[in-house]
Amino acid sequence: MGEILTMALAAVLINNVVLSKFLGVCPFLGVSKNSKSAVGMGLAVIFVIFGASLITYFLYYQVLVKMHIEYMQLITFILVIAAFVQFVEMFIKKYSASLYKNLGIYLPLITTNCVVLYVAQDNITQGYNLIETMTNAIAVPLGFMLVLYLFSCIRERLDSADTPESFKGNPIALVVAGLMALAFSGLTGIV
């Protein structure tokens, strides 16, 4: 149990996907303009990564390994992710109109969010078992959501700040991201 917790904590704070592994930077800049949509995107990502990781885990060990076609890993995984996202979108649209209104617009974007494919591949390359896979699939997107939310709160204030002309918009946001990375690197020693 302790090991699992350590692993989860490390994935959220120390090896944070956005700030130390540079994954999912595009949505990190794209949907961080206000904190409400940041939380929506974060939740959608957690859900999709958890589902997609479980499906790809079973698919890899039950189908690809048994048929000795491990080299098809990349194609299978990306197809599963794309199909899963589409399926989730249709499902939410049919059964929960309000949830769809809040999450719907972020779902198509998730297919090209590299965190999803990264987690699915990482579970296989690290040789995780089912419990470790599940932990990884929750902790990693949780770290993404945490950073996305913090970043969006800073950005809301940044809009009213007096930034130099050429740094307006994305460049100053990247400087902020750099400072956040610096702050997070201070947590390295805790695990």
Added chain:
Amino acid sequence: MWNNFKNGFIKENPVFGLYLGMCSTLALSTSLNNAIGMGLCVTLVLICSNVLISLIRKITPDEVRIPVYIVIIATLVSIVEMFVHAFMPELYTSLGVFLSLIVVNCIILGRAEAFASKNGPLASAVDGLGMGLGYTFALTMISLVREFLANMSITFYNPFNAEQILFSFGIEALEPFKISLFSSSVGAFLTFACFAALFAVIRKHMNKKQEAK
């Protein structure tokens, strides 16, 4: 067509102008070798995917076009990945997971959707080459700054044979002033931000010039 090609460098540079493919740009700009290796892999995939997608653009149903594009791109990436693994093992280890993540690099899907699905194969190939080299150019610029500040020297080895150093440049007097911060993620974000601001200034300048004409 020349304009298509030229656009990818400054005006519509995929990285500094459109903010696409940022993940790999930030992560792999630690050394010149990584930057050039990754840049060329992406360029290759981009040209091939643009040509293939442009060839089948008339027979692809609109509703399933994204899955079709993704399968084409994933196949090409798998081929490139196996090639790099077999012939450039050093590069393969240092690019790591980002090599297979080319699949979800927004530049490739973005160009497929915005350009190749509407234009002929030749124009698409040129567009792919321009955008790919624009990406390589951005990656190389960032990596030069980062590698130099972090090590006070720049080395470029032969990717097919890691022991053979093709090019190396360093200033020994500056050796004590290494800033290791620049090899970490903080340096990546800061260098990227400065380049993005620089390109914003250049673009503004170019637009003004065009208006004056």
